[in-house]
């Protein structure tokens with residue numbers, strides 16, 4: 001089976017490995033050379049996947065059986081055409097199209113009766129001035145097209161609105177001029193509920209809690225004791241959204257794969273935030289907690305294998321974020337690992353092998369197993385503190 005992977009970052013690298021392990025041929029595509037997944041795939045292609053012509057030419061040349069989007073920034077109209085031409089788009093072209101834009105997925109979820117924060121969309125500051133009257137501060141402003149917290153600000157007072165609106169527009173992906181203004185939810189905690197849709201139906205991965213800074217994930221962990229009723233409610237919401245997204249599949253697309261459903265938990269309330277129809281960065285913790293990681297589950301679902309509910313050990317992940325201009329190097333791994341309990345509890349440092357850092361970039365992840373979440377997080381932090389992170393000018 002010929003798999004075209006659109007997006008070749010650290011998550012794509014794990015997806016590529018899982019496909020290759022199961023006998024598939026992977027072509028890893030991204031906008032730059034030496035992207036993480038390219039060094040493991042059988043072939044790679046460099047192009048701007050957001051430009052319709054470039055993407056359709058690539059699909060015509062490769063003639064893949066399956067297209068697996070790993071990022072949001074893709075000309076999804078080309079995927080819609082490819083699906084109607086008989087290519088299996090994971091999980092469906094429409095799902096990729098709806099979730100690349102906050103407006104698409106928010107309206108879709110609300111149409112299903114799923115609870116969300118209060119929100120409105122705007123393209124001008126005048127519109128915001130009018131519609132903000134029904135809201136109390138703080139609010140969050142985000143570009144409708146962005147990820148990893150780009151262009152997002154928490155606005156405490158009316159006077160800061162215009163600055164934040166401009167910041168969101170400047171940091172929009174592509175030439176989108178629209179923002180979403182959301183009610184700020186004072187949640188107790190937030191989770192990613194990884195939800196797999198496969199030939200045997202829907203399966204939930206044990207919930208992953210995480211901590212974000214400026215809209216970007218820092219740590220995630222599994223092994224939390226959620227109140228049973230609240231977990232059930234979370235699963236109902238995730239199941240509803242995933243089933244509806246999967247149902248948009250046509251032709252040879254099946255709606256199969258893993259979906260990262262982001263939920264806020266406040267008391268017994270579960271509030272839907274967003275969903276990505278692919279493995280989730282906070283789900284990297286499953287690389288150590290589960291026999292089948294989120295990447296293995298994604299690939300097996302796509303290949304039509306039945307999926308069992310995974311058992312997750314207590315574990316944590318911590319992102320290695322590097323700063324500067326130049327080539328990143330993660331050093332001192334061996335002594336960082338030996339500085340924490342060994343060999344009773346396992347720890348790993350994964351290097352994403354990214355060629356360059358411009359400002360700030362996630363370059364690796366620390367994975368840690370322990371007898372409690374607190375211990376796992378503490379060990380990950382200890383390892384992080386001992387690593388030598390260097391960015392050297394090229």
Ligand SMILES: Nc1ncnc2c1ncn2[C@@H]1O[C@H](COP(=O)(O)OP(=O)(O)OP(=O)(O)O)[C@@H](O)[C@H]1O
Pocket residue numbers: 117140142146147148149150152182183184185186187190212214215216217262273274
């Ligand atoms: N309405 C809200 N109320 C409270 N916190 C919020 C709200 N919206 C976003 N956040 C916080 O900001 C984080 C990032 O927001 P969101 O997931 O919408 O952005 P993103 O750019 O899509 O991030 P990513 O691509 O990493 O998922 C959330 O995980 C949450 O911690």
Ligand SMILES: [Mg+2]
Pocket residue numbers: 262274
């Ligand atoms: Mg998010």
